[in-house]
Amino acid sequence: MNVVPDTSAVVDGRVSERVEDGTYEAVTVVVPEAVVGELESQANDGLESGWDGLEELKRLAAFHDDGTIDLRYVGERPSGDARSHAAEGDVDALIRDVADTQDATLLSSDVVQAEVARAKGIDVEFVEPVARGVVDELPIAEYFTDETMSLHLKTGTKPRAKRGSLGEMHYVVIEETETSEERMTELANAIVDLARQSADGFIELSDDGMDIVQYRNYRIAVARPPFADGVEITAVRPIAKTTLDDYEFADDLRERFLEQQRGVLISGSPGAGKSTFAQAVAEFLNESDYAVKTMEKPRDLQVGPEITQYGALGGAMENTADSLLLVRPDYTIYDEVRKTRDFEVFADMRMAGVGMVGVVHASRAIDALQRLVGRVELGMIPQIVDTVVYIDAGEVHTVYDVTTEVKVPAGLTAEDLARPVIQVSSFETGRPEFEIYTFNRQVVTVPLGDEDGEQTESGVGRIAKQEIEREIRSVAHGHVDVALRGDDEAVVYVEEGDIGTVIGKGGGRINDIENRLGIEIDVRTHGENPSEGRASSRSTGGPRGDGRTAQVGDDRGSVVQPEITSRHVVLDVDGGVGETVEVRANGEYLFTATVGRGGEVQVSRGSAIAEELEDAIDRTQTITVVPAR
Template sequence: MNVVPDTSAVVDGRVSERVEDGTYEGATVVVPEAVVGELEAQANDGRDSGWDGLSELQRLATMADEGRIDLTYVGVRPGAGRQDAADEGEIDAVIRDAAGEHDATLLTSDVVQAEVAKAKGLAVDYLEPVTRGVVEELPIERFFTDETMSVHLKTDTKPKAKRGTLGEMRYEVIDDEPTGDEQMREWATAIVNLARQSNDGYVELSDEGMDIVQYRNYRIAVARPPFSDGVEITAVRPIAKTVLDDYEFADELRERFLESKRGVLISGSPGAGKSTFAQAVAEFLNDSDYAVKTMEKPRDLQVGPEITQYGALGGEMANTADSLLLVRPDYTIYDEVRKTDDFEVFADMRMAGVGMVGVVHASRAIDSLQRLVGRVELGMIPQIVDTVVYIEAGEVETVYDVETEVKVPEGLTAEDLARPVIQVTNFETGRPEYEIYTFNRQVVTVPLGEDGEGSAETGVGRIAKKEIEREIRSVARGHVDVELQGNDDAVVYVEEDDIASVIGKGGGRITDIENRLGIDIDVRTHDEKPGRGGAASGSGGPAGTGNGQVGAEREQVVQPEITSRHVVIPMDEHVGDTVEVRAGDEYLFTATVGRGGEVQVSRGSAIAEELEDAIDRKQRITVVPARG
């Protein structure tokens, strides 16, 4: 009797099983090389099925040595193309051909393979597949207590967990015995199979080395080599179920949600309780007769059955958004908004008239708004997001109103500097805390003082000081110091030789700078600076005096490279140092050399335009350590 087993029968150990019960005693077992190649590929991918199949082949070799069967390998190993097409039946076809050529019975646990072989007139021995690693309950559930938010398991390490309340989480060892590799693999297989076979679970993502499972209220990430350096299981579950009334500002927030469709960002650090709050908002909106849907990857919000939870359609949330616009929800809960594509989808749905509630990781409330900057048009931000809720330790810590006003930014005085300003106001106090606007072609976020105004030391003061220094350095060759005297006054100290070039003919140049920045500037020499005691020259004077000579000696000529997004200045030294970049004898800007030994300037910025213009004119570009 000749028998040809396919990959499924070898993996399930059905060949040796049939030998043991006497069915195949004395038979000739013909193993196609295609089966060996498929098992090897699975083992290399870290899949248990590959290792189990190879173990079965070793058992068959032992049985052949004992004279219980004849074992032979036939055919050729399939190429990479056929291996890649295994899911399309290429390997199965090779195995069927081998059975036909050797007038053998095809042994399989694959029902499709069995039916195709019968249709081709082959003798078939079909056995039900072995159900492997099936459990009825989550095998790691014993690690969870009422206060456990997450369990962290990894091969050859002691199990750990995060336990406590939202405000007082502890990361602690929960078992003194390290978990072995065999146990971890068993748990990993059982968790994935349980999610696939149970009505209470599903596999959200399955890729080489990583499975993300949702089972009941547990979200479980299972990582295996080669993706990770060992089998790792991370299981997370919510430890609190809340309603909107449990939070501060509940009445006010209810009114805001009900009076019009809102654009809301729920922000906070990981584990702060953002998703718990989002669930409470979703349930409130649903109870208020709004059609509510969610967009999640993975889908782990604990909401009622009336709220449909959508994943990423075809792997893209943009596709999900297109589908949702046909469903026409009143509100959509987007968990989580992280990448540029997510912010763009959030913005598109908001502009289409859908109320949007997005969950965003941020260490401060204002940071969630700043993540929109550069991803959407600045002027559109208040139309996309009008409310920011910051969660800390499970509580509503801060609520911001976001709106646009055409005004002169706080800290500036000239009326012709009026522009659209995004004003971020504390909902509780009614006091503006931040302004976001374009200043000298750059988007800036300015924190306001206790009185709601930008101060000379923070916010607009820092930005104004930086811009004044940049403007003056563009015409001064020596060291420049800037001191703000208030929100609209500054004193600039320069070398005596630079006074004329800074002020300009008839005061025209300094007047032009004052008008552009909206700040009155008094130009003085370093000798006039309080506390100088009449020193003859500053430490950062021109070449030949003080540190200026050192800077000249360390001058480095560079060759900038222009890419699609940046102008890159490669450096041989000065990593982490602040340097001045010059074109010819003119100062361009000051920057810090990055870890990669280069300075990058975003194309399209004013600085980049000046630098590119200098490169086009074939000017000598040099870098020296910053002085002063």
């Protein structure tokens, strides 16, 4: 009698079981090479099934050595493509071919494999699969208390957890005994098996070395080597469920959401309570007769059954967005908006007329809005996002209104400097707090004042001072100082030999600069500077004709290595797309720029900025990039 076991029968140990109980006496066990290849692939992926199957093959080899059975390996070894398409039946087909050509009985615990084999006229013995790793409850649930937000387990370390209330979380050791590799493997396998078997769970993502499991209200990440340096389990569970009434500005926010479909960004740092607020908004909208859907990866918002939660269709949120436009929701909750493509999908759905509520990581309310800069057209931002809600320690800390207006930016006076300006205003007071606009070819975000509403140099004055200094230093050879004299006047102090160069023939050059910036500029020598003798706030960044050296600021920023191409000077900022940054040489300000989509700042060669930057490079000065303040 010839028997061909498939992978499921070998993994479950069904062949050796029948040899031991005498059912298979003096049989020939023909193992397809396809089974060996699949088991080897599973073992290499760290799957317990692969190792169990290899142990069964070793038992069969022992039976062959003592003469109990005859053991042979035949057939073709599956290719990489066949193994990658095992779920589509490629490996099973190879196994059936062996059973057919060997005129053998196929032993299987796979009901689909058995039925296909019978349909093809192959003799089949079907045995019930072994229930592997069956557990009734989540094995790590015992670690969670009412105040536990997340659990952190890793091989060879003490179990830790984040416990406390929102905004008052502490990362604490919860057991003094380090977790062994055997225990971690046992827990990891039990969690994944439970998600597969239980109607309360599912596997959100499964890849080499990483499984993302959603079980009830737990989101669990299981990492294994080689992706991680040890088996690691991170489980997160929401510790609070709120309604919109639990937050400040609840009445005003309700009215705002009900007026019309909105574009809202909910921002805050990790663990601040952004998703908790988002689900409160979702529940309120649903109860207010709006059709609400969510876009999540992974799906972990705790919302009612009326709100359908969508993942990434085909691994891409743009596919999910295309489907949702056919479903026609009134509002969509997008958790989380992080990468450039996420912002583009958010903007596309918003422009299609869908109310959008996005969850964004940001350390300040204005930072959430700045993450759109460079990712969408500047003038489209108020149409995409009209409200920013900043959450801190589980509370609504700040709410901004976002509008656009064609006006002269605050701090400038020349009427011909009018341009589209994005105004970011306090939802509570209605007072503008920031303006975003293009200033001298750069996108700038300008704070309009301090808490008392008074103009500060950190806002418009600082930007204006920087731009004046940059313009003058592009033509002056020596040291430059700038002092503002109100909103539309400034005094520039230069070396005596630079006076003529800065003013230009007939005052033409200084007039051009004044017209571009909308500020009247008085050019004087350093000898006329009343603050001469004190360390100046700006310098040229290196040795000049006057013998001065650069002052290195306290904030040195990230050092970058500029690359000079035929057309550009390129600074690789390494991330921060859309952020506004200052470029400095030896700690001294050169210019302000917005990081482009490639994580780079590009300056066109031949421009005044590029010449200044190349001059600093030639002097081997240290070029640094710091976030604009």
